[in-house]
Amino acid sequence: MALSVLSSLSVLASLFALALAIRAMIETDQAWPSREILAAVCFTVIAYVLRLRSFAKSHRAAFRLETILRTQLSEHLAHVSMGYIQQTGASKLSKVIQDDVKELHVFVADSTPLYARAYAAPIMTLLGLLILDWRLAAVTVGLLISGFIVLGVARKDHGDLSKRYMETREQVSAAVVEYVQAMPVVRTFDTGSSTFGRYYQALEAYREVVVSWYQSVSFSSRFSIALLNPMPTLVLLLWSGAWLFWHHDLEFSTWLATLLIGTGMAESMMPLISLQHLIGKAKISIARINEVLGEKTLSQPEHESVPQGHDICFDNISFRYDEVSDYVLRDVSFTVADGTITALVGASGAGKTTIARLLPRFWDVSQGAITIGGVDVRDLTSESLMKYVAFVFQDTFLFAESVADNIRLGNPGATMQDVIEAAKVAQAHEFIMQLPNGYETCAGERGAFLSGGQKQRITIARAVLQDRPILVLDEATAFADPENEAAIVEALAALMKGKTVIMVAHRLTTIKDADQILVFDDGSLVESGQHNDLILNKGTYARLWDSYEQAQSWALNQEELSRKDGNINAIPEQRLVSEISAVSDNQLKGEMR
Structure with a gap:
């Protein structure tokens, strides 16, 4: 900003030097007043160099700020709960990290030189005009005040309109992301009518805001910009100066000097308007960045405890996602002994996956405590907790890097031989x-170049390489075909050996030999025990088992198919069922231990 102020001052000095050069030519008949012209050239060069230096420094500062903010946001998001990440959504968070930080980059890069041009230049120009002739200075200031009054009318609802404008822009961005990400579903079911319709509606809302904003300020905005333009100021100085000169009340050299520097005030008005626009956008971006950075992180202990063993205890825990929602888990208590296998079963939405994800503190429990080796997981840092627990989820995620790098993710220092052994x-x-x-080989974005079973085995290799004493499996074979499932089950059997295992399962035959089966229903633990005992109890687990066995015998009715001449669409919906594969059930039962 200091460099920019000096640059503006140098511009005024060069104009004064030109005025002095013209005065010298008129009053002394000098054909070439070399000193004045040389001074004008020097001040012009100095102004140009200082302005370049000013922009260079502001842009370097903007890039540094961009690095700092994106680093802070990324590190902060790594320590907030997964509930906040999921509720906020990837689209909004990416807009904050990318677009809002970019807005602050633009603000810092462009506003600091603009501050000098918008505030320092008018003040210095006004002082120069007052020194030359106070009457012409008053004429210039009066015109600019009129322009600002009209501009104030144009900007009276600017805050609300700007907020609506940014909200509709976000809706358009979110609709575009949804439409692109859902393209396979769109092509299969929707043909774009519904999803593209949401994008079109968002675009229409954005257009309406822009058009209404433009219509509401069109005249006042254009009129104010016309008044604040250098040309009206130049015309007014020209006519008022001519009238004073005609009445022998103003020297020609003074009149000429005011014409040269007088437009400096008007020229600084456009940067001032641009600066106000930048400030408005920056405030909105700052608010959103602060909102993300203000989200509470998971607490980290000052003094860390060391677990004595790898047994797990859920002690009377209850959990809800926020203060206003209902509890999804209520008064759940159980213990997983060191080196044993515990299976979590129940209907969809019963709370099984939530239990599995509370252990690594994807969320913190609302009530109660979860301990590993007698130590509350909240008394372990996130880094230490991850040294005890490894995961294989049904929703696999691979980065757009090499297969080796994806396997090495949990253990960056692993050698290539270690990676191969894990694979x-x-x-x-x-x-x-x-x-x-x-x-x-590059796995592609989200592992796009690999099949579901291949991605699952790579995530298992990742867990093998981590070699954590506690393993959480969340329906790791849910979406595998029979051939891939056989390989996945064999891999899981090797992975589970000697570890404390919590596994979420829907295929009940795969967990018959578990040391402990926990049955959940509507967020509560309703039964626990081993398979045979639970069957004899004739409770929730027995009903689930009966339903599973019935599902195993489901098949297409061949007689009905023949009678309808192979027209599968003619079969009643309730009779059109698919056979559920159990290729690997026996294999896993024999190898779980």
Whole structure:
């Protein structure tokens, strides 16, 4: 800003030097007043260099700020609860990290030089005009005040309109992301009518805001900009100066000097308007960035405790996602002994996955405590907790990096030999070697170049390489085909050996030999025990088991198919059912231990 102020001052000095040069030519008949012209050239060069330096410094500061903010946001989001991440949504968070930080980059890069041009230049110009002739200075100031009054009328509802404008822009961005991400579903079911319709509605809302804003300020805005333009100021100085000169009340050299520097005040008005626009956008972006940075992080202990063993205890825990929602888990208590396998079963929405994700503190419990080896998980730092627990979820995620890097994610220092050994345990080595570049093959965005079963085995290899004493499996074979499932089950059997395991399962035959089966219903633990005992109890688990066995015998009715000449669409919906594969059930039962 200081450099920019000096640059503006140098511009005025060069104009004064030009005025002095013209005065010298008129009053002394000098054909070439070299000193004055040389001074004008020097001040012009100085102004140009100082302005370049000013912009260079402001842009470097903007890039530094961009790095700082994006780093802070990324680190902060890594320590907030997963509930906040899911409720806020990827689209909004990416807009904050990308677009809002970019707005602050633009503000810092462009506003600091604009401050000098918008505030310092008019003040220095006004002082110069007052020194030359106070009457012409008053004429210039009066015109600019009139322009600002009209501009104030144009901006009276600017805050609300700007907020609506940004909200509709966000809705358009979210609709675009949804439409692109849902393209496979759109092409299969929707043909774009519904999802594209939401995008069109968002775009229409955005257009309405823009048009109404433009219509409400069109005249006042254009009129104010016309008044604040340098040309009206120049015309007014020209006519008022001519009238004073005609009445022998103003020297020609003074009149000429005011014409040269007088437009400096008007020229600074446009930067002032741009600056106000930048400030308005920056305030909105700052509010959103502060909202994300203000989200409470998961607490971290000052003094860390060391677990004595790897047994797990859920002690009377209850959980809800926020202060106003209902509890999804109520008064749940159970213990998982060190080195044993505990299976969580129940209907969809019963709370099984929530239990599995409370252990690594994806969320913190609302009531009660979860302990590992007698230590509350809240008394462990996030880094230490991750040294005890490994995960394999049904929703796999791979980064757009090499297969080896994806396996190495949980253990960046692992050697290539370690990666290969982990892949072999996970039954992934064979298919990886068939890829174009083997372990260096890029997995694509979200693992797009690999099948679901292949991605699952890579995530298992990742867990193998981590070698954590506690393992959480969340329906790891849910979406695998029979061939991939066999390989996945074999990999899981090797992974579980000697570990304390909590596994969420829907295929009940896979957990018959578990040391402990916990049955959940509507957020409560309703039964616990081993398979045979639970069957004899004739409770919730027995009903689930009966339903599962019935599902195993479901098949298409071939007689009905023949009678309808193979027209599958003619079969009643209740009779059109699919056979559920159980290829790997017996294999997992035999190898779980």
